[in-house]
Amino acid sequence: MTVKQALRAHTVAQDADTKVRAVRARTRGARVNGTSVRGDARTGDVGTEPEGEGVRTASAAPAVTVAAGRAAQELGIRRAEFELAVHLGQIAVVGVPGGGRPRVHEEEIARLREQPGFPDGLAERVRTVGTAEGAALLDIAPARFTRLARAGCVSPVTFYLNRYRAVVWLYLADELAAFAAREPDLLAGRTPPGMRSTLESGADWRPRNWRSQRIDRLLNRTRDPWVRAAVQASALDPVQLAEVVDDPYERAYLVRVRPEPVFGRPGSLAAREAMGQLMLADDPDEILWRRVNLTLELDGARADRPAPRPGEDGATRAATAVRSGADTRGGTGLVPFAAEPAPPPADAGLSTSAAKAAPTGKGLLARLGRRGRGTG
Template identity: 45%
Template sequence: MAVKETAVREALGMQRAREELCLESAEFEVALQTGEVRTAPAVGGRRRVVREDVDRLRAEEGFPDRLRARLELVGSIEGAALIGISRERFTRLARGGFLRPVRWYVNRYRAVVWLYLAEDVRRFARSHPALLEGRLPAELRDALDEGEDHRARGWRARRIEELVRDAEDAWGEAAAWSALLGPAAAADAVPDPRERAYLRRLCPAIPPGSTGSYATRELIEAQTVASDPDEITFAQVSLTDALLRARTTRPAPHPERGTPAATAVAPIAPPPPAAPPPPSAAPRSRWRRLLRLD
C-alpha cells in the first residue's frame, strides 16, 4: 500500500516504534514482514514506521498481548500441538502447500527449519477441519511420496509480496522480481547491462532474515531463488510488467551518477487485480479442486 508524503513526516524511527508497541526485536521484525506495521521511505534510504499504524495498534483492545499473539511464530512441533495433529501430518500439510512459512533458519545439522505464524495455523485448522483427521486425499499422498515440497516456494512467495509491497517505485518492484529469478535467469530477462546493474544495487538478493550460522551460500540460494517452472514464468512476466512501468517514469541511472534526487517518484500502488495470482499456493490439481482449496 502506498504511503502518502504527509505520513512520512509523521513517522517514527524503528527503535521508537518498537518500544511504543512493546515488542521484542524478533517480534517487531515479523510485524514489519507481515505488514502489521507499515514503513515509509525517509531521507538517506532509511525507512520509518507510519505513526498511524502505531496509534491504531496501541488503541486495540487487549494491546499488546493480542498483537504479540498475531506475531507468534511456531515450528512444526508447536504448530502440530496447536491444532491437535501429529508433527508428521503437520509437515506433510506444509509440504503440500497449505501453510506458508514466514521465516526459516539452518540448524547445526544443516537442516532447514521452517517457522509459521501461529495465527495462520489456527486459521487453516478452522477453514479445513477435514484435513486434520483421517487419511489425506490419495493424490496428495502420492505427490508427497514423490517428493513434492512447497515450503520454500511458499516462503519465497510471501517474501516477494513483502518486497513488492514496500517497493518505492516500479524499479524497486522489478528489482525484487529480478532477485527472485537469480542472476542467470535475470540476465536473460533484462538484456540491458545498465538496467541489470541498477536492479542488483536495489535488491541483490531476496533477504532471508536470520538464517543461522550454519547456513551456506548454496543452502541460502536454494531457498531464495525461484526453482519451480510456474514460479519462474510468473516472476518473468511480473518482471517484464514492472520494467515497462519503470521505464515510463525514468531510465536506469548511470552507475557512476546514481539516481538524481529530482527523478525520485512516490511509492506506487500494488499490481492491478487483473494480474495472475502470486505463486503462493501449490499448483492446481484434481485433489485441490475437489476439496475447494484453491
C-alpha cells in the same frame, strides 16, 4: 479552611482568571495582525512570531519518530516480533533521509496502543510456531503437520538455522488456526490421493510458498515500477536474469534498487547463504512464472523512465526518491496488491516448439528466451 484562607484562594483564582483573559485577548489580536502566539508553559510569558515562509507553525511541525528498539519496547513485543510485524505490514515505518534504519512515527505507536487487546493482540498476530508447536495447535501428529506443509496446505512466514545449519520453518499461529477452521477434513483421516502422490514424488512447497508470500508483501509496499521489477528479479539467478534483461545497465539498476530486509540481512554468514539460496526459484514452472512477471514489470518500468547510464546516477536516484518516498512506509497507506495466483504449469499456453525456439521477435515469449535451468 479558615475565612482568611478562603479569601486568599478566591483572590488567587481571580488573578489567574484575569491573566487567562489577557492571554486570550492578545491571541485574538495577534491572529488579526497575522502573527502567531508562542507561550512559555514554565514562565507564563507569551511572545509572538510573524507567520510566513521559513517559520514552523504547530501544524507544520514534523512528526516525531523513534528508533525500532524503542518502538518495540513501547509496544511490548520482542525485537524479532517487531521486525516480523513490519514485514507483514502491521507496523508502518518511515525511511531515514540519507540511509539508515527505518523509524516509527509516535502516531503509529499510539494507534497500535489504542487497538483492542493491546499489547497481547499485536503479539498474538505475529506469534510464530515450529512444527511441533504447530502440530499441537492443530491437534495432529508432527509427521502429519510436516506432510501438510510440504504439500503446500500451510505456508511458512520465516525461518532460522538450527545448530546443524538446517532450515527450520516457522508459521504464523493465526494462519494455522484459520487453516484448521477452513480445512478440518485434512486434519484427520486418510490423505487425499492427489496430495499423497505429490508427497511421494518428493515435492516440498515450503520454500516456494515462502518466496511467493515474501514477493507479494514486498510488491505491496512499493509503487515504483523499477523496484517492483527488482522484486521479481530477486527470484532469478544471474543466468536467468541476463536472459530476460539483456541490458547490463538495467541489470545493474535492478540490483541497486532491490529492496533489502527492512532491518538488514541475517547476521551470520550461514544465514545469509541460506537466505540467498531460498530466494531463488528452483522449479521450471516457477522460473517461467517469475520470468513472465519480470518481463511485464520491466515493460512498465521502461515506459516510466529509462535505467540510468554512467553520469546519470544522481539525477535518477533523486527521481526515484521522489517517486517512492512514501513507499518505505509499510502498512495500510499503500495500494493493495492482489495475491499471486498459482503459477501455471510449465507447458500451459506454450508449445514445445515455441519453448525451444530461439527468440526471433519482440513478443513476450521471445523475450523470455525459455532457456535456462530445468527447461531443457
